[in-house]
Amino acid sequence: MTIRVLIADDQQLVRTGFQMILDAQPDMEVVAAVADGADAVSEARRLRPDVCLLDIRMPKLDGLEVTRVLAGPGVENPMRVVIVTTFDLDEYVYGALRSGATGFLLKDSGPTLLIEAVRAAAAGDALVSPSITVRLLQHLTHPRRTAGLPVNDPLTDRELDVVRLVARGRSNQEVAAELFVSLSTVKTHLGSIFAKLGVRNRVEIAAWAWESGVVS
Amino acid sequence: MTIRVLIADDQQLVRTGFQMILDAQPDMEVVAAVADGADAVSEARRLRPDVCLLDIRMPKLDGLEVTRVLAGPGVENPMRVVIVTTFDLDEYVYGALRSGATGFLLKDSGPTLLIEAVRAAAAGDALVSPSITVRLLQHLTHPRRTAGLPVNDPLTDRELDVVRLVARGRSNQEVAAELFVSLSTVKTHLGSIFAKLGVRNRVEIAAWAWESGVVS
DNA sequence: GAGCCCATCGGCCGAACGGCTGATCCTAGA
């Protein structure tokens, strides 16, 4: 059973490099190699590869956005996604994992790691670059605030006030008037809420509020 | 039992005019007269008048926004609000009623009508300018699309696709990628959804989706 | 064939949103 792989990277050389490495494996076949996020989505839809190898930096849609579309929460039949990037910034890592990625590789990893990551993803396992794994483990043993990761930190009463109003569709200006504070304050609270819930926008706050019963 | 009234209008002359008319009534008392929406909210909170007389055009927060804060859906102990305006544009009327107003008056109405509108509002009834009432009745007998009024018009399948994704917090760009269409198309669908559901922003779409069970 | 609805797309533009930095005030606790 060959593993069918889609490659998405805006750099031609990287694409062909990956393709050659993977095609050299007897159990792998690259079924598509595209240069931007939009193509990645459409080709992945069309071909339904076993594993998608996505670069983070891409035109139109970046790798994380593509991941959310293909494997994010709420997607049916989510696909296996491995994120490959030059940078190991924490935000990328946590963002990728939250978006639904099953693997995270640095481009300075050896070809062996790339192959193993694809194989792991195809099997439903996850392979993350060792240098990154270290930090993930640190995070587990010494949990601390990290960009993009939902923090198990309860919302304050005031933040809940903001959540309730936002979930009802109020604008920041209206929330400010309703809570009797300035626009700046509302935005500050919103920033804290984003960080604590690990969400990206006010609609996700609303969804969380409805799901958790904060509003009904 | 005197009816305590708050007046909010950015024009000094209008404020004092209204105040004199109402104060001349034995059963009425103007407890505040403010010049902008923010003051209207804070004074209404502080004094809890029986009726708020709000102009639509006001600095900081307009009359409809103030209405939503004081009497909108989801507000506890909603206050009685009468909207007063120079213009009888349909959008204003429907917007005011949707925002929670219990009355709608034109500034060219006679003082008698103003007094009766306040009295009606205090009693929980609604008085709308006769010239506007005509159109409201027309709308009941010959329902047709009108700006700002929720239309009992089912969403199309495609629009529901957009709703489901938006309710999960996806951006327009992500919805476009996920549905395999352009950003423009998503925005067009969103416009239709806004009109059909009678909502103002994507968070209200999300709230509707959760309430109606379109997502869960 | 004419009319209508739906889905699709593009461009323009102002308003709203969200990120970021940095600041003050107050209270509770070490």
Next chain:
DNA sequence: TCTAGGATCAGCCGTTCGGCCGATGGGCTC
């Protein structure tokens, strides 16, 4: 007393949102 966290606020800035205009093509109905 010093510290930490919460609530408040201000400004800057780039992105997204939403409104508004118009346009095309397909399918259905009268």
